Amino acid sequence: xxxxxxxxxxxxxxxxxxxxxxxxxxxxxxxxxxxxxPTKMNEFVRVAFEEVFAEPEGMHSFDAIWKYAFITFTGVxxxxxxxxxxxxxxxxxxxxxCEFACLTFWHVWYVVPFMKAWLIGLYWLQRMxxxxxxxxxxxxxxxxxxxxxxIKVSVTxx
Numbered sequence: 001x002x003x004x005x006x007x008x009x010x011x012x013x014x015x016x017x018x019x020x021x022x023x024x025x026x027x028x029x030x031x032x033x034x035x036x037x038p039t040k041m042n043e044f045v046r047v048a049f050e051e052v053f054a055e056p057e058g059m060h061s062f063d064a065i066w067k068y069a070f071i072t073f074t075g076v077x078x079x080x081x082x083x084x085x086x087x088x089x090x091x092x093x094x095x096x097x098c099e100f101a102c103l104t105f106w107h108v109w110y111v112v113p114f115m116k117a118w119l120i121g122l123y124w125l126q127r128m129x130x131x132x133x134x135x136x137x138x139x140x141x142x143x144x145x146x147x148x149x150x151i152k153v154s155v156t157x158x
Contacts, residue, residue: 011024
């Protein structure tokens, strides 16, 4: 069985006359429904009432207005998010799933082979550069470091 992290699992079995391939689709059993941002990648999006609204000293509204403004802000923010995600989450998940699938395909089938071919094609240049550096610049900087290694600097206050 080949496991692909949280993604699909692929199982290949061979018999004498056929090859059997089983693909197990990912399930939501491993999801943590309490901590939905375990890597804290969206901490900057969290906005509390106190981070948006603040009344300066001496300029306070009625206490009831302040309380109802807090309840309204947090309630509207919560339900607006829930309604928006109920409408858009699945289509966005499909779009982003396709996007990352295409990026993965592009990387696996184009970028890596292209880079490998490029590196093979330019191996001679890399080798020539290494020879040039080791023949000319390494001795030069080694000599330069020996010249300056005996210089001592001292600071005195007068």
